[in-house]
Amino acid sequence: MAERVYFDWNATTPLRPQAQQALQDALARTGNPSSVHAEGRAGRHVIEQAREDVARLVGARPVGVIFTSSGTEANALALSPLIETTGEKRPRDRLFMSAIEHSSVRAGGRFRREAIEDIPVGADGRVKVAALAEALGRASRPLVSIMLANNETGVVQPVAEAAAIVHAAGGLLHVDAVQAAGRIPCDVAALGADLLTLSAHKIGGVKGAGALARASDEIHFADPLIRGGGQERGMRAGTENVAGIAAFGAAAAAARRQLADEAAEMLALRNLLEEGLRAFSPQVVIFGTAAERLPNTTLFALDGVNAETAIIALDLEGVAVSSGAACSSGKVQPSHVLDAMGVSPRLLRGAVRVSLGWTTTEADVERFLGAWRMVSGALSKSSKQQRGIAA
Ligand code: PLP
Numbered sequence: 001m002a003e004r005v006y007f008d009w010n011a012t013t014p015l016r017p018q019a020q021q022a023l024q025d026a027l028a029r030t031g032n033p034s035s036v037h038a039e040g041r042a043g044r045h046v047i048e049q050a051r052e053d054v055a056r057l058v059g060a061r062p063v064g065v066i067f068t069s070s071g072t073e074a075n076a077l078a079l080s081p082l083i084e085t086t087g088e089k090r091p092r093d094r095l096f097m098s099a100i101e102h103s104s105v106r107a108g109g110r111f112r113r114e115a116i117e118d119i120p121v122g123a124d125g126r127v128k129v130a131a132l133a134e135a136l137g138r139a140s141r142p143l144v145s146i147m148l149a150n151n152e153t154g155v156v157q158p159v160a161e162a163a164a165i166v167h168a169a170g171g172l173l174h175v176d177a178v179q180a181a182g183r184i185p186c187d188v189a190a191l192g193a194d195l196l197t198l199s200a201h202k203i204g205g206v207k208g209a210g211a212l213a214r215a216s217d218e219i220h221f222a223d224p225l226i227r228g229g230g231q232e233r234g235m236r237a238g239t240e241n242v243a244g245i246a247a248f249g250a251a252a253a254a255a256r257r258q259l260a261d262e263a264a265e266m267l268a269l270r271n272l273l274e275e276g277l278r279a280f281s282p283q284v285v286i287f288g289t290a291a292e293r294l295p296n297t298t299l300f301a302l303d304g305v306n307a308e309t310a311i312i313a314l315d316l317e318g319v320a321v322s323s324g325a326a327c328s329s330g331k332v333q334p335s336h337v338l339d340a341m342g343v344s345p346r347l348l349r350g351a352v353r354v355s356l357g358w359t360t361t362e363a364d365v366e367r368f369l370g371a372w373r374m375v376s377g378a379l380s381k382s383s384k385q386q387r388g389i390a391a
Contacts, residue, residue: 004318005364009202009357010151010179010297011322015247016204016358022050022250023206026243033240034229043242050249054211057203057252058177058196059187064214066232067245071178071199072104073225074212077236078174078195079109079145082222085172089222092172094139098127098146098157099340105145105176106336110223119146121340124290125155133165142171148180148191152337152353153288154297156184163192172219178202178210182255183263183294188215195219200248203255204358209244262358267295269356269365274298276369281376285347287338296357301343301350305379310352313379317371321354 006014015023026046031039033047048062055062068074081091095111099118108116119132127146136142144166149156159175166173175193177186182203188196193215200209214220221235228237255262277284277300286300301307307323314321323335338348354368 002318002367004320005367007319007321007354007356007360007364007368009360010154010353010355012201012207013204013357014359015206016251016254018254019205019247019251023243023247026246029242033242034231043240046242046246047240050245050252053249053253053256054198055213057181057186057256058198058213059189060196060213060215061217063217064188064219066212066214066235067240067248068210068212068236069208069241070210071102071176071197071202072210073236074197074199074210075102075104075145075174075176076107076109077212077221077225078197079105079111079143080221080223081111081115081143083143083172083195084220084222085216086218090141092141092143094142096132096135096139096142096144100125100127100150100152100337101145101147102151102176102178105147111143123342125150125153125288125337125341126291127157127162129158129161129165132162133169136165136169136171140170142166142169143174144171145174145176147176147178148186149177149184149294149297150288150337151179152335152351153299153341154179154294154355155288156180156292156294159191159193167192179294179297182252182259183266183296185259188213198252200244200251203251205248205251206244209241209248211248258358263295266356266358266360269360269362270295270298272362273354273356273365273368274300276365277372280369280373287341287343287351297353297355299338299351299353301347301352302376302380303347303350305350305376307350307352309379310350310375313375314352314368314371317375319368319371321352321368323351323353 031043033043051062051065055065095116121127163173172194174195176197178199196213198211201207224235226237284302
């Protein structure tokens with residue numbers, strides 16, 4: 001049987017070899033990083049090295065990085081009305097977020113539902129900056145959350161432009177960079193982000209580690225999600241996941257070193273894949289192509305082909321892809337991202353996401369295209385038959 005090919009890197013990535021090594025080394029250690037003896041200090045050293053590497057990936061200062069259990073937790077930590085900056089302790093009164101955020105941002109953190117407002121996106125999948133400017137005129141102390149790149153379409157958001165508007169309105173900006181980090185340059189200062197979320201398993205680390213990078217250590221939370229032993233400067237209590245953090249740091253260092261080469265390779269392969277798709281299925285709609293996209297992501301639909309059926313059929317052919325919609329519990333939900341972009345419900349149900357990574361090869365792309373030819377041909381034929389149209 002042919003080897004399987006993996007095209008779901010936006011869901012999770014394989015461990016990078018450097019991360020695997022760091023993980024194994026850390027697992028062999030005993031010390032609690034809060035202990036003062038040599039074993040404890042060795043664990044602390046591992047964490048602080050990783051903090052430097054994670055900070056460097058996004059141009060932050062190590063002191064600004066708070067390790068969490070996931071990107072989800074970092075988002076939840078960030079979205080608090082009680083974010084304080086030194087000398088400024090009045091609560092934030094409103095949270096504005098783009099309509100295409102990940103569900104962990106859409107959940108709104110510790111803001112009341114009534115205090116949350118959506119900012120629309122255009123048909124190109126980019127947040128409407130003019131609508132943000134208008135909305136911010138109605139708030140006195142806003143917090144704004146805009147992702148750097150969307151997990152479904154890969155569309156890169158106008159974050160730096162939004163940051164200027166947010167700061168002029170006296171607001172703070174949180175940026176979910178979970179999908180962008182390691183794939184496009186991502187610098188806290190250049191983006192104008194006050195807070196930035198990362199997740200280890202999207203850059204070659206392990207699942208279950210994340211970070212919230214603060215542009216300045218003057219930003220802190222009066223209401224951390226987890227209180228207790230005071231770890232992570234009192235903002236995330238609990239004995240640290242030393243091995244997960246060590247692997248996160250190693251993955252971040254490798255991702256930073258290899259970013260330019262990996263991005264160029266992924267882009268060439270993604271272009272090849274899209275050319276192949278268009279050649280075989282001229283009616284295919286590829287979403288977000290009017291905007292800048294991540295080099296590794298393509299989200300497409302073919303009228304008459306249902307995504308769930310296509311994904312199962314591709315899986316049987318040995319090809320792992322996902323639907324555009326998040327499918328957190330194995331259930332495929334209609335995509336709120338495509339819905340916000342004004343895509344018709346019919347097409348929206350057909351969205352298939354193919355995401356590439358640093359081990360993807362031209363042969364993998366050919367395997368995908370071969371499988372797609374078989375599967376899409378069979379599925380659109382049966383859909384036409386069901387609708388009584390001669391195939
Ligand atoms: N934000 C975005 C844009 C994501 O794509 C994801 C995961 O898919 C997350 C946040 C959540 O990260 P984690 O899986 O580490 O909780």
